[in-house]
Amino acid sequence: MRKKFVLVSTILLGAFLLSACAGGPVHGSTWPGLATDGNTMYLTDGSVYAVNLNDGRQLWRYPGSTKLIFYAPPAITPDGLVIVGSAGTDYSLIALNPSDINPETRAPFEAWKFSGARDRWVAAPLVAGDKLFAPNSDGNLYILDLQDGRSVKDATVVEISGRLWAQPTTDGERIYVTSLDHSVTAIDANTYDILWREDLGGAVPGSAVLGGDGMLYVGSLASQLERFDPVTGAHQPVLDAENWIWSTPAVEGDTLYFGDVDGNFYSFNTATGSLNWKPVKPDGPITASPLIREDHILVATESGSIFAVSRENGRVLWTVEVGGKIYTTPAPAGDLTIVAPLETEFYLSALDANGRQVWPFTPED
């Protein structure tokens, strides 16, 4: 009898261990998303949280579940809707209305929903005029009309292929979409026709950016920074990095700032085609995009630190240890910088201009 009990217990333990590999929304399952409208910080970390930027107080929470899990950075429409995509078993894209709160659940009502995608939402959608360009892991770019007043949306579908994990970029005429299938695709912003499509030899988890010279720049897991002619798609590598370039470069005039997963931080001059200074190596892998502040650049590392780097010479001005691991690009909010680390008790930390914590955010029950 005892052996029978041991056998059944072993089977159940195995089932439990395997079950632990999946499940509902868990803080730390992957890196969270951040977006702000200037007054409120929106965090997706399993659930969707709205946090008052003045004091770090939770305004509301739109709960995640096994079906609905939110990690993709939200997009905020001009009329204040917060658009979040699920990475659970229900692949819905939902527009939440923060000005219409359910008094019973204290969560916002849904303004509309789109359920036509076939895979997870990882990237933030791009709001451009009255259209929403939403890239999905199923390889499609879904284009939704924000003004049609429908509560259940339809979408125009542009088949890109591969998993689309980065927010599209636009120059008004074209929409640029990067894919994990190693490609960059340009589509016409009005007709949605594919204009060109180029292979980079490595997956592209970050967005393309337009440099001060009008050219398109993209980093990839082929460890190269590529420059594209946005009209023709002609491209060439302009810099070999030490390892995968994950982060979307930050642009300031003729300079691009970006990191690699070996922890090197680069300042690349698009006018000269060379580095402004020798890459600096803070203290860990860099997946977050740098944040350009008034007199320095903020670099977040997997080691849980924020480095303030001089834009002139790459010298580290100050460092603050936030804790945990930082993969998400910090968000600017006036004088504050909001950081969303993993593996910490708090979900957000608001830092002032000198890196001192102003408030931490921990979700309320």
Place this chain on the structure above:
Amino acid sequence: MGQIWNVFIALFVNVLIWIYDVVGNNFGLAIILFTILIRIVTWPLNAQQMKGAAAMQELQSDKDWQAIQKKYAKDKEKLAQEQMRVYREKGINPFSSCLPTLIQFPIIIALYQSIIRALATTQLDLLKLSRSIWLPNVSELIPLNSKFLWMDLGHPESVVIFGLAIPTLALIVAITTYIQAKLTMPTSTTPGDQGAAMSGMMSIYMPLLLGYFALTFASGLSVYFITSNVLGIVQYAMQGKANWRNLIPGALKKK
């Protein structure tokens, strides 16, 4: 312990990716070939399982064994003691046919984690994958192609027929697990036979459990289950050890 487990996972991931590269970027085929490799590596365990099952089978016709079944038919505690004595005397481990199945659990868990890590459906998984790879120049292969036949190997599988989502792989997993368990189950005609009872219990629990796993988890895991079960059935059949009579309902009672 966590570090050792991570190395174990990384080993699985690298072998899977290497096979994936060799077979022309087909992850389903990589899982099937990897399963064959696992069956070869765990061959001694399977041999032990078959040996144990055969010994249990032979025991049913042993006169001493049959005598104690009759003598202690109404005293189950004493019967169990006597059965254990016979097991000891004849050098039989009544659980030897169950042990290999249980040892599969760490392999199943490691394989599940390897598939999830290799297919990298989240950013954190993709970053972890980059640190698991020992092979050179794999950035060209990443991300792995998760499509195999009609399946996305990173997601649970179902086929929509007349508007109903039928979990075909989960059904095939449950059926093949049941067939394999039944074929390897010793035929027992004696009441209170613990080994046979245990095997009987396993032949019910395991199909349900693995079917549930197939229903819930990435379909790549189901491909492993089905391949492993089919290989097991073929292996038993080729060695003439399969008890096909066990598949016929009521066959044992008639006997």
